[in-house]
Amino acid sequence: MKVEEGISVYKLWQRLRESLRTSREVVLEFSAEDLPFGNLLTLKVLRNAAQNLGGGINFKGTNERAQTLVANLKGESQEVAEGSEPLGFREGIDVGKITSLTSFVASPRFRRATIFVILASLATLIIFLALLVLPKARVILVIDSESLVQSYEIIASPSAKVIDKEKRLIPAVLLDVLEQGEKSAPTTGKEEKGEKARGEVTIYNWTDEEQTFDAGTVLTFISIEAEKLRFLLEDAVTLPPQEASVSATPEERITTYKPGKKTVAVIAEEIGEKYNLEAQSQFSVAGLSTDDLLAQNEKSFSGGKKEEVQVVTAEDQRRLKARLEEELQRKAHEDLLSRTVGDQKLLDSAVFFDVLEEAYSHQADEETEEFSLTLKIKARGLLYSEETLNNLIAELLKENIPEDYNLSDEDLVTEVGAVTIERSEGSDHVALKIFAKVRSAVVPTIDQDKIKESILGITLIEAQKRLEALPNVASVRIELLPPLPGSLRRLPRIANRIEVVVKRR
Amino acid sequence: MLNPFSLLKKEPKRPERFLALDLGTVTTKVFLFSLKDGVELLGSASSPAGDLAGAVRALGEKDATTTAREAIVAIGGEFSWCLTTTVRLNRRHPQKLIGAAEVAELKEKILQTAELTAAQQTEKFFGDGWDLELVDDYLLYFKVDGQLTENPVGQSGSTLEAAFFTAFTLGSYLESLSRQLNAQGLRLWGVSALPSLTVKTLIKNLQEKKEDFDAIILDVGGETTDIILVFGGGVWGNRSLYIGGHAFTEALSLGLNIATSEAEERKRAYSSAGIATEQSVRIKEVLDSALKFWLVGIETALADFEGVKVFPERIILTGGGSALPDLKTALAAYPLRRALPFADIPAVEVVPLESLRMEVLAAEIWEDAQ
Numbered sequence: 001m002k003v004e005e006g007i008s009v010y011k012l013w014q015r016l017r018e019s020l021r022t023s024r025e026v027v028l029e030f031s032a033e034d035l036p037f038g039n040l041l042t043l044k045v046l047r048n049a050a051q052n053l054g055g056g057i058n059f060k061g062t063n064e065r066a067q068t069l070v071a072n073l074k075g076e077s078q079e080v081a082e083g084s085e086p087l088g089f090r091e092g093i094d095v096g097k098i099t100s101l102t103s104f105v106a107s108p109r110f111r112r113a114t115i116f117v118i119l120a121s122l123a124t125l126i127i128f129l130a131l132l133v134l135p136k137a138r139v140i141l142v143i144d145s146e147s148l149v150q151s152y153e154i155i156a157s158p159s160a161k162v163i164d165k166e167k168r169l170i171p172a173v174l175l176d177v178l179e180q181g182e183k184s185a186p187t188t189g190k191e192e193k194g195e196k197a198r199g200e201v202t203i204y205n206w207t208d209e210e211q212t213f214d215a216g217t218v219l220t221f222i223s224i225e226a227e228k229l230r231f232l233l234e235d236a237v238t239l240p241p242q243e244a245s246v247s248a249t250p251e252e253r254i255t256t257y258k259p260g261k262k263t264v265a266v267i268a269e270e271i272g273e274k275y276n277l278e279a280q281s282q283f284s285v286a287g288l289s290t291d292d293l294l295a296q297n298e299k300s301f302s303g304g305k306k307e308e309v310q311v312v313t314a315e316d317q318r319r320l321k322a323r324l325e326e327e328l329q330r331k332a333h334e335d336l337l338s339r340t341v342g343d344q345k346l347l348d349s350a351v352f353f354d355v356l357e358e359a360y361s362h363q364a365d366e367e368t369e370e371f372s373l374t375l376k377i378k379a380r381g382l383l384y385s386e387e388t389l390n391n392l393i394a395e396l397l398k399e400n401i402p403e404d405y406n407l408s409d410e411d412l413v414t415e416v417g418a419v420t421i422e423r424s425e426g427s428d429h430v431a432l433k434i435f436a437k438v439r440s441a442v443v444p445t446i447d448q449d450k451i452k453e454s455i456l457g458i459t460l461i462e463a464q465k466r467l468e469a470l471p472n473v474a475s476v477r478i479e480l481l482p483p484l485p486g487s488l489r490r491l492p493r494i495a496n497r498i499e500v501v502v503k504r505r
Numbered sequence: 506m507l508n509p510f511s512l513l514k515k516e517p518k519r520p521e522r523f524l525a526l527d528l529g530t531v532t533t534k535v536f537l538f539s540l541k542d543g544v545e546l547l548g549s550a551s552s553p554a555g556d557l558a559g560a561v562r563a564l565g566e567k568d569a570t571t572t573a574r575e576a577i578v579a580i581g582g583e584f585s586w587c588l589t590t591t592v593r594l595n596r597r598h599p600q601k602l603i604g605a606a607e608v609a610e611l612k613e614k615i616l617q618t619a620e621l622t623a624a625q626q627t628e629k630f631f632g633d634g635w636d637l638e639l640v641d642d643y644l645l646y647f648k649v650d651g652q653l654t655e656n657p658v659g660q661s662g663s664t665l666e667a668a669f670f671t672a673f674t675l676g677s678y679l680e681s682l683s684r685q686l687n688a689q690g691l692r693l694w695g696v697s698a699l700p701s702l703t704v705k706t707l708i709k710n711l712q713e714k715k716e717d718f719d720a721i722i723l724d725v726g727g728e729t730t731d732i733i734l735v736f737g738g739g740v741w742g743n744r745s746l747y748i749g750g751h752a753f754t755e756a757l758s759l760g761l762n763i764a765t766s767e768a769e770e771r772k773r774a775y776s777s778a779g780i781a782t783e784q785s786v787r788i789k790e791v792l793d794s795a796l797k798f799w800l801v802g803i804e805t806a807l808a809d810f811e812g813v814k815v816f817p818e819r820i821i822l823t824g825g826g827s828a829l830p831d832l833k834t835a836l837a838a839y840p841l842r843r844a845l846p847f848a849d850i851p852a853v854e855v856v857p858l859e860s861l862r863m864e865v866l867a868a869e870i871w872e873d874a875q
Binding site: 042052072 | 583629630631632633728744745746747748751752755756759794795798801802804805806808809
């Protein structure tokens with residue numbers, strides 16, 4: 001029997017009843033599209049009604065849904081036969097457990113739901129990955145630094161081949177250059193040149209003894225107004241005593257004395273025309289009383305003259321040498337500088353000079369209006385590498401950096417202070433002693449990896465709080481790319497998407 | 506009920522008037538309500554099933570000022586799938602206070618379980634899965650550690666249990682409905698599931714306490730009888746039996762060899778006891794086999810509810826078809842306890858509802874609008 005389109009369930013039952021009168025089982029074909037027959041209850045009712053009459057209905061679905069209904073009907077019959085177990089926890093109300101998911105899984109609803117879930121999951125995954133991978137953050141930490149000032153004495157020596165931190169030694173390069181030059185200068189010294197006046201004097205001895213005078217005995221010109229010029233005996237002389245003769249008359253006895261006398265040569269004590277005294281000039285002898293001894297020249301003295309001439313002074317020589325030396329040293333320095341390469345440093349005080357040869361054209365006091373000097377010097381310079389010095393200083397500085405701090409490379413300033421040259425006498429050893437003052441800043445050690453780990457995936461505000469709580473952090477700025485809104489404003493979840501920039505305040 | 510105001514995303518302003526439609530299998534009934542000053546039934550009309558235009562027109566003729574454009578539809582049992590789902594959660598931290606989020610999560614789980622269950626059930630029942638659309642849901646109860654509670658938020662306990670009623674319909678049916686209404690210049694403003702509406706109306710009409718209301722409701726329509734199983738005021742499940750009042754008309758038509766229309770008239774006359782006794786005896790005889798078939802249907806439908814330990818001892822007959830007095834008599838005499846778990850012989854009562862359901866529906870809309 002086939003279910004007619006539009007037939008009611010009751011009418012169909014009437015027909016089935018009729019058929020069951022003649023046949024114990026009726027085959028009923030139906031399509032599930034006709035609404036009353038598109039559900040399990042209708043089939044069950046017909047089946048039960050037929051069973052009540054002692055008959056049976058064999059349902060045959062003519063479409064897929066109808067066949068499914070028939071299968072469900074049979075399956076349920078089997079379940080009833082086997083005895084299914086109801087579940088529940090409240091009297092009268094049981095929440096049945098889903099005993100079979102297969103039919104549910106096969107349903108279009110499930111399939112649509114599955115596709116939707118898959119697409120939604122993919123979209124979510126893509127968005128999640130994008131949010132995980134794409135966002136970038138730049139964290140700028142401004143750190144308070146502390147200044148560090150240290151002084152070191154570093155030796156730069158040509159004998160050093162490598163940096164020796166223990167000895168504070170760095171290699172140096174010794175360079176020499178020879179410089180030679182000549183320079184002239186006018187003399188500034190003045191000298192009086194002339195002749196001493198000469199002549200002869202007769203010395204009269206008015207004493208009763210013999211008088212001897214050595215060469216060089218001083219005879220002093222007797223003058224009330226004029227300068228008391230002095231002369232010197234050129235030779236020793238011995239004067240006889242005076243002779244007395246008496247001529248007596250009874251009326252008078254006249255004793256006549258006749259001095260002893262000798263004529264000697266004299267020379268003026270100094271040069272000059274003033275010593276050319278006229279004849280009949282009288283002189284005291286050796287400072288003795290002229291009553292006893294008196295000298296007198298019978299002829300004028302002559303030959304005395306005086307004139308001023310230019311001479312080289314020691315000072316002239318010294319000055320000329322200084323100037324020429326300076327010139328040559330400057331030139332030598334320039335020559336040395338021109339030979340530096342790279343970061344080699346040649347300090348002024350790292351150059352020393354030795355005078356090899358010097359020759360003046362005129363000696364000191366020599367009369368001349370101009371004189372010259374020829375000078376040959378050797379200039380030696382000690383060069384060191386600035387980078388090498390800084391490297392050693394940086395190494396030495398490390399020992400002075402407090403724990404948990406790092407040297408800030410940005411502000412390392414090395415001032416080279418006093419530089420002295422050490423030379424050993426009797427050997428060629430030479431070295432440069434450099435006093436270096438280092439100013440630097442130390443900043444707290446920032447473990448960037450640790451910082452990144454601590455702020456992965458957290459909100460901007462929380463990250464700001466955490467970073468500002470770090471020691472010596474003056475300020476924190478966090479830049480997020482792309483700029484996400486609201487609750488998505490979080491730091492990336494991948495550490496290498498976070499850049500940490502440390503700046504010193 | 507699918508709150509019309511929840512549909513009014515762009516038009517929050519409620520209409521002054523709306524239509525409530527009961528699209529029965531034999532008759533289409535249209536009710537006009539006003540929301541101006543509270544809920545007021547302005548008028549109603551009916552037409553043969555499928556003739557919505559006729560019903561609206563008839564309404565318009567009655568009330569020349571009919572200007573309603575929005576329509577609420579009470580979806581019949583044959584297109585509704587109702588169930589009550591209970592979920593009990595064992596809480597990991599019993600001391601922790603129950604929060605709103607936890608309750609919301611529980612509700613979500615229940616709705617998901619309900620949809621899953623409904624999908625499984627409809628798949629089996631109809632041989633093909635329904636594209637389910639949730640049209641109504643409401644809470645039946647909360648329990649914390651087995652104790653009923655109005656609101657579990659702020660309480661603590663090891664177990665949190667909730668029961669929710671859910672009503673689903675076919676998505677394609679809703680689309681078809683919307684198109685039918687659009688063709689009449691109407692807009693589908695909201696839908697309600699007739700089985701749950703029937704229960705609410707009965708509870709209100711009978712002035713029963715919702716949580717104490719256990720019953721088997723047989724809503725006898727034209728082509729169908731909706732069997733609604735109610736526990737604690739909530740629809741536990743519903744089935745649509747394609748044997749309704751019209752079956753008895755057919756029985757009379759076949760048995761008395763008269764036209765269907767005449768059979769219908771005689772049936773009405775018989776129901777109102779406005780028929781001669783001898784005719785009434787004959788009608789009774791003719792109706793007997795139809796009644797028996799109907800009773801097999803009722804019994805089969807009740808047996809289709811899986812997992813019921815004990816059925817309620819109260820059967821309420823309602824709907825237009827319940828006017829036939831033989832239904833109550835036959836049902837009361839039928840040995841339902843033979844194959845079904847009834848603690849006692851169920852008592853049968855008839856409660857006609859007529860337009861009351863639509864009024865309850867309108868009242869719900871009004872409350873939602875407040």
